[in-house]
Every structure is written in C-alpha cells, then in structure tokens.
Amino acid sequence: MQEMMKKKAIELLQSGEVARVLGWKKGEFDYDITPAVFESAEEIENEFIYNSLCSPNLSKYLVKESRKEGKTLIFLKPCDSYSLSQLITEHRVIRENVYAVGIECYGKTDADTIKEKGIKGITKITENDGVLNIETLYGTEKIPVYEVLRERCVNCKSKKHPVYDELIGEEGETVDDCERFDEVAKIEAMTPEERFAFFRNELSRCIRCNACRNVCPACTCEKCVFDNDASGIAQKAASDSFEENMFHIIRAFHVAGRCTDCGECSRVCPQNIPLHLLNRKFIKDINELYGNYQAGENIGNRSPLTDYTQSDAEPNIVYERGGKDNA
Amino acid sequence: MQMVNKEFKPKIVAFCCNWCSYAGADLAGTNRLQYPAEVKIIRVPCSCRVNPMFILRAFQRGADGVIICGCHPGDCHYTTGNYYARRRMTLLFSMLDFLGIEKERTRLEWVSAAEGQKFASTMNDFVKTVTELGENKRLEDLRCKK
Numbered sequence: 001m002q003e004m005m006k007k008k009a010i011e012l013l014q015s016g017e018v019a020r021v022l023g024w025k026k027g028e029f030d031y032d033i034t035p036a037v038f039e040s041a042e043e044i045e046n047e048f049i050y051n052s053l054c055s056p057n058l059s060k061y062l063v064k065e066s067r068k069e070g071k072t073l074i075f076l077k078p079c080d081s082y083s084l085s086q087l088i089t090e091h092r093v094i095r096e097n098v099y100a101v102g103i104e105c106y107g108k109t110d111a112d113t114i115k116e117k118g119i120k121g122i123t124k125i126t127e128n129d130g131v132l133n134i135e136t137l138y139g140t141e142k143i144p145v146y147e148v149l150r151e152r153c154v155n156c157k158s159k160k161h162p163v164y165d166e167l168i169g170e171e172g173e174t175v176d177d178c179e180r181f182d183e184v185a186k187i188e189a190m191t192p193e194e195r196f197a198f199f200r201n202e203l204s205r206c207i208r209c210n211a212c213r214n215v216c217p218a219c220t221c222e223k224c225v226f227d228n229d230a231s232g233i234a235q236k237a238a239s240d241s242f243e244e245n246m247f248h249i250i251r252a253f254h255v256a257g258r259c260t261d262c263g264e265c266s267r268v269c270p271q272n273i274p275l276h277l278l279n280r281k282f283i284k285d286i287n288e289l290y291g292n293y294q295a296g297e298n299i300g301n302r303s304p305l306t307d308y309t310q311s312d313a314e315p316n317i318v319y320e321r322g323g324k325d326n327a
Numbered sequence: 328m329q330m331v332n333k334e335f336k337p338k339i340v341a342f343c344c345n346w347c348s349y350a351g352a353d354l355a356g357t358n359r360l361q362y363p364a365e366v367k368i369i370r371v372p373c374s375c376r377v378n379p380m381f382i383l384r385a386f387q388r389g390a391d392g393v394i395i396c397g398c399h400p401g402d403c404h405y406t407t408g409n410y411y412a413r414r415r416m417t418l419l420f421s422m423l424d425f426l427g428i429e430k431e432r433t434r435l436e437w438v439s440a441a442e443g444q445k446f447a448s449t450m451n452d453f454v455k456t457v458t459e460l461g462e463n464k465r466l467e468d469l470r471c472k473k
Contacts, residue, residue: 196427242468281425308410315417315435
C-alpha cells in the first residue's frame with residue numbers, strides 16, 4: 001500500500017500535475033505519526049509513511065493548501081473523505097485545486113490504544129501484513145492490528161469514499177449496523193444525577209488546550225468565539241466548572257449537523273476526554289428527530305440545522321424521554 | 328429573635344420576540360394580569376436570534392431559569408425564524424439534559440401578541456417550576472456570584 005501511494009505521489013509530482021502532496025511522516029517517535037506536506041520526490045521517497053498508525057485526518061489542511069498555487073494531492077481514508085466532502089459543501093475547500101486519492105482503510109490504531117492493552121515502554125512499532133511488531137523495553141510483542149483498533153474504528157460507520165478522483169485499493173460500503181450510538185444510549189439511560197457526575201468527572205479534566213477545536217475538520221472559522229479574551233472562557237486560568245461546560249456544549253453545538261463523526265477530537269485530547277460522545281449525542285438526536293442524516297455523505301447536502309419542516313417536534317419532546325426517573 | 332426572610336426567589340430570563348411575545352407581555356400588563364416580578368424580559372428581534380451562547384451566558388451570570396418565547400410556528404414575522412429556533416433549542420435542551428443539567432430550567436413557548444393570558448400563565452408556571460428546583464447549581468459560575 002505504502003509503495004503504491006509513494007509511486008502515485010512521485011508520478012504526479014514529477015509530471016507537474018500536482019505541486020504538493022499531503023501525507024503522513026514519522027513524528028517525534030516512530031509510532032507518533034504526524035501529517036506532512038511534501039514538495040519533492042526525494043522527500044516522499046525518504047519520509048512518506050502509510051501504515052495502521054496513520055490516524056490523523058488530513059482534510060482540514062486543504063482549507064489553506066487548496067488556496068495555494070497549483071494542485072494539492074491528498075490521500076483520503078474514508079473518514080477523511082467525508083470531512084472533505086463536508087468542507088467542499090461549505091465552500092471551505094476549492095475543489096479544483098485538489099487531487100484526491102482515496103485509499104482503503106481497515107481501521108487504525110495509535111500508541112494510546114496499544115498502551116491501554118497493557119503494553120508499556122514502547123520504543124518502536126513496525127507493521128507487516130496487518131500484524132504490529134511492537135518493540136518495548138521489555139521485549140518484542142506481536143499483535144494483529146484488529147485487536148488494538150481505536151474505538152471509532154471498531155464502530156466504523158463507512159468504508160466508502162464520498163469524494164475522490166482516483167482510488168487505490170477497493171471501494172467499501174457503508175456499515176449499517178455499526179454500534180457507535182450504544183455508548184450514548186447507555187449514558188441517556190442514567191439518571192440526571194449520574195449523568196451530571198459522569199460528565200463532571202470527564203469534563204473537569206479539560207485543560208482548555210483547544211486541540212479538539214484546532215483539529216476538527218468542521219471547525220474552520222477564521223475567528224473563533226473562544227478566541228475572545230473578554231469572554232471569560234478563553235483559557236483555563238480562570239478555572240471554573242462552568243467554563244468547561246460552556247466550552248464543550250458550544251464546541252459540540254457549533255459542529256452539530258456538520259460533524260461527520262471522524263473522532264479526531266477524542267483522538268487528540270491529551271486528557272482522553274471522550275468528546276465524541278457529545279458530537280454523537282447531537283447526531284443521534286438529529287437522526288431520531290429529523291431523519292437519518294450523515295454529514296458529508298453527498299456534496300451539497302443541506303444540514304438539518306439550516307433546514308426545517310412545519311411538523312418538527314416541539315422541544316417538549318426532550319422532557320418526555322430520557323433517563324430512568326422520567327418514566 | 329429576628330426573622331430572616333430566606334424564601335428563594337429565582338432569577339428568570341425571558342427572551343421574547345419583538346413581534347409576538349413582547350407584545351403579548353405588553354398585553355398582559357395592560358390587562359393587569361399578574362406574573363412574577365422575577366421574570367426579566369430581554370427583547371430580541373426573533374426567537375431565532377437567541378444564540379445557544381445567550382442561554383448559557385444567562386445561566387453563568389446567575390439566572391436560575393431561561394425561557395424563550397416566540398411567535399407560533401407559521402406566524403413568524405420573518406416567515407421561518409421560529410422553525411430554525413425550534414430545531415436549535417430542541418437540540419440544545421437535549422444536550423443540557425444529556426449533561427445532567429435540569430431540563431426544567433429551560434423552556435421554549437409560543438406566545439402570540441393576543442395571548443396576554445397565556446404569557447402570564449406561562450410565566451407563573453415557569454417561575455413555580457424553577458422555584459421548586461431551587462438555585463441553579465449545575466451551571467453556575469462562581470466568579471459571577473457575589
């Protein structure tokens with residue numbers, strides 16, 4: 001796979017079809033893969049990496065890259081393709097300047113997920129034929145990738161690419177029976193007190209690093225409401241439980257109806273807050289109240305929040321359903 | 328021994344749309360209908376002017392309950408504003424509930440300019456509900472408390 005992608009990238013770069021390539025390269029550590037822009041064949045030959053650790057979603061970089069001169073080649077996993085499709089719908093990416101190559105994906109993993117399996121002191125991870133070879137301070141371990149998939153990949157929603165110019169590998173299908181809302185449903189079934197305690201526990205860890213906002217392919221405003229120093233919620237210095245609630249409600253609300261559920265927010269969170277739960281709650285509500293909707297599925301789809309029907313449910317519906325004590 | 332009046336008086340913020348609910352509040356006034364003085368009305372051009380941030384901000388600054396009043400669906404001065412408000416507020420209320428914040432503290436009601444009676448009864452009812460819930464503890468900002 002990696003060799004095919006390298007070959008494609010070098011071919012397109014040398015023919016002058018594209019001016020730069022968006023891909024992945026080794027970060028500070030071998031297992032710490034980071035997005036990168038390549039502009040020459042040598043760079044690609046030496047640094048380009050694609051394996052099961054290539055989680056980062058590259059789509060958001062196109063907001064800037066597609067405004068530069070020449071075309072940008074981007075490699076898209078199905079998740080990233082949904083994000084790109086949504087960005088094109090919102091006119092945030094100039095489609096003509098993008099050469100999108102879809103790549104098949106069987107799920108990704110990352111160092112955090114591997115560490116959760118109790119593997120400590122990781123020094124190096126290599127991959128061979130779907131099996132990770134993990135070198136640690138205490139010896140080498142071999143684990144198949146499918147055993148350490150990230151949560152979002154276990155509950156993969158689709159292996160289809162809504163937007164691409166060319167495909168490497170096979171086109172997949174949407175996964176209809178994915179269980180991504182199970183966790184949300186579990187929390188909904190708690191009492192309000194339990195839910196409050198659960199989210200205080202999770203959200204109070206927030207250090208307001210804004211990584212979730214910066215990585216989110218749906219958060220592309222030039223000026224963000226949270227960059228307002230006078231808002232009182234611009235940083236963690238004035239720590240208060242309110243500010244965390246406020247930040248996370250508003251962050252999730254601003255992407256409601258546009259979130260493609262790529263799970264990047266939870267991946268980058270240094271405090272491991274399950275931020276995707278908030279986004280999925282909105283998606284679940286939208287699906288239940290306004291009909292099934294998957295952001296980014298088709299270019300030009302109208303978001304449920306910029307649409308309405310005369311027979312929409314009244315907000316009272318919220319009072320009539322939910323946790324145990326509402327019966 | 329001196330008696331201290333410790334009765335809890337909630338602070339209620341009511342966002343009223345200029346064209347229907349604000350006029351409805353006016354009508355309640357001219358008809359001398361009683362509704363609690365705890366309700367502070369903020370006039371907005373349309374119910375869909377109410378940003379979810381406004382609601383959270385009101386809670387931050389010490390409100391115990393927030394109610395949004397707009398024209399009945401189909402009667403919006405701007406034709407469709409309240410339909411959007413309805414979707415937004417449904418999702419927001421649902422999210423507040425998801426985070427374990429008492430959902431009774433927020434409400435959306437349709438009050439037309441001719442419904443002074445409904446305005447008064449809605450406010451009476453809402454203030455009663457919030458009084459029973461007590462002080463807003465789950466969405467408070469200690470920095471804003473005196």
